[in-house]
Amino acid sequence: MGKGIDMDNAGHKKFAERIMGTMEKLGPDDHEMTIEGAMLATTHWVNYALHEFGVTAADDDVQHTYFLSGNDCQRYGIVAEELIMALDEIEKIRPMYVRGDVAGGDKAAARARELVARAKELAMAAKPLPAL
Amino acid sequence: MKIASHFDKIERFDALRNRLDQFADFEIWFWTTMNAGTNAVNAALHATGITEDGPWYPQQPGVYMVEGAEPGSFVADFKPLGDVLHVGRPKIEKPLPEKVQRIAQLMDVIEEWRDPCVRDGEPVTQEIIDKVDTAYHEVVALAREVAADGEGN
Numbered sequence: 001m002g003k004g005i006d007m008d009n010a011g012h013k014k015f016a017e018r019i020m021g022t023m024e025k026l027g028p029d030d031h032e033m034t035i036e037g038a039m040l041a042t043t044h045w046v047n048y049a050l051h052e053f054g055v056t057a058a059d060d061d062v063q064h065t066y067f068l069s070g071n072d073c074q075r076y077g078i079v080a081e082e083l084i085m086a087l088d089e090i091e092k093i094r095p096m097y098v099r100g101d102v103a104g105g106d107k108a109a110a111r112a113r114e115l116v117a118r119a120k121e122l123a124m125a126a127k128p129l130p131a132l
Numbered sequence: 133m134k135i136a137s138h139f140d141k142i143e144r145f146d147a148l149r150n151r152l153d154q155f156a157d158f159e160i161w162f163w164t165t166m167n168a169g170t171n172a173v174n175a176a177l178h179a180t181g182i183t184e185d186g187p188w189y190p191q192q193p194g195v196y197m198v199e200g201a202e203p204g205s206f207v208a209d210f211k212p213l214g215d216v217l218h219v220g221r222p223k224i225e226k227p228l229p230e231k232v233q234r235i236a237q238l239m240d241v242i243e244e245w246r247d248p249c250v251r252d253g254e255p256v257t258q259e260i261i262d263k264v265d266t267a268y269h270e271v272v273a274l275a276r277e278v279a280a281d282g283e284g285n
Contacts, residue, residue, distance in 0.1 A: 007251075007252060007253045011253050015159065015253070018156075018157075018159065019159050019160060022152065022156075022157040022159065022160045023160070025151065025152065025157070026148070026160075029144055029147075029148075030144070030148050032141065032144075032145070032167065033145070033148060033160055033163065033164050033167070036160070036163050036167065037159075037160050037163070040159055040160075040163065040250065040251075043251070061251065063251065066191075066192060095189035095190060095191045095196070095197040095206075096189050096197055096206055098167070099133075099170075099189050099190055099215060099217070100133055100187075100189035100197075100215075101133055101137045101140075101141070102189070102206075104204075
C-alpha cells in the first residue's frame with residue numbers, strides 16, 4: 001500500500017504511460033528492467049481500474065500481489081481478476097529473471113510486455129459499478 | 133547468485149541508467165539504480181561470507197525459488213540466507229563489517245525515495261536525483277572494494 005498520498009486516476013494513468021514509454025527505450029540486454037517496468041506500470045493499471053470500479057479508495061493502493069489478503073483477492077477478483085492475475089504472473093517471474101540469472105530472461109521480458117499491454121486495455125475499459 | 137553475476141548485472145544496469153533521462157524516465161532510472169545497488173549489497177554480503185551465493189532466488193524473506201523436478205521449472209522452498217530482496221528484507225542478524233554497514237546506510241538513502249516518487253507521485257527534484265546518484269556510486273565503489281578484499285583473503 002502507498003504511504004497515504006492520494007494518487008488519483010489521472011496520476012496512475014500518467015505514471016503507467018510514462019513507464020511504458022520508457023520501456024520502449026529498453027533493448028534485449030535490459031530484460032530485468034523490462035520486467036520491472038511492466039510490474040510498476042501494471043500496478044498503476046490495477047489501481048486505476050480498482051479506483052475506477054469504485055472498489056478501492058484513492059489512498060488504498062495495491063502494491064504487490066503477495067501483500068494482498070485472501071479477502072482482498074476475492075473482492076478485487078470480482079471485477080479485475082485478469083488484471084490481478086497479470087500482475088501476479090509478472091511478480092512470479094521476478095525472482096528468477098530480475099533478481100536471478102536464469103537463462104531465458106528475454107522470453108520472460110517479452111511475456112511481461114504482453115501482460116502490461118493487456119493490463120492497459122483492461123484498465124481503460126473499467127467503468128464505475130452502479131451498485132457501489 | 134555468484135558475485136560475478138551480481139557485477140555483470142551492475143554493469144548492464146549502469147549502462148542503462150546512463151542511457152535514460154533522469155527526469156523523463158525517472159521511475160525506471162530509479163528502479164535500475166536501486167536494483168544495481170541491491171546487487172552490490174548481495175555481492176558484498178557474499179564476499180564477506182555473511183550470505184550464501186547458491187542458485188536460489190528470493191521471493192520473500194526466507195523463501196526462495198529453486199529449480200524444480202521438471203526442466204525449466206521453479207518451486208518455492210526454504211533455503212539458507214542467500215540474496216536479500218532489499219536491505220532489511222530479511223534482517224541480517226550477523227554483525228556487518230564497517231564497509232557493508234556503510235553500503236546498507238547508503239541503500240537506505242536511495243530507498244527512501246522508492247515509494248514516494250515511484251508509486252505515490254511525490255515530485256522529483258534535482259536534489260533527490262543527486263542524492264540517489266551520489267549514494268549509488270558510493271555503494272558500487274564500496275562493493276567492489278569489499279569483493280576485492282574478499283578475493284585477497
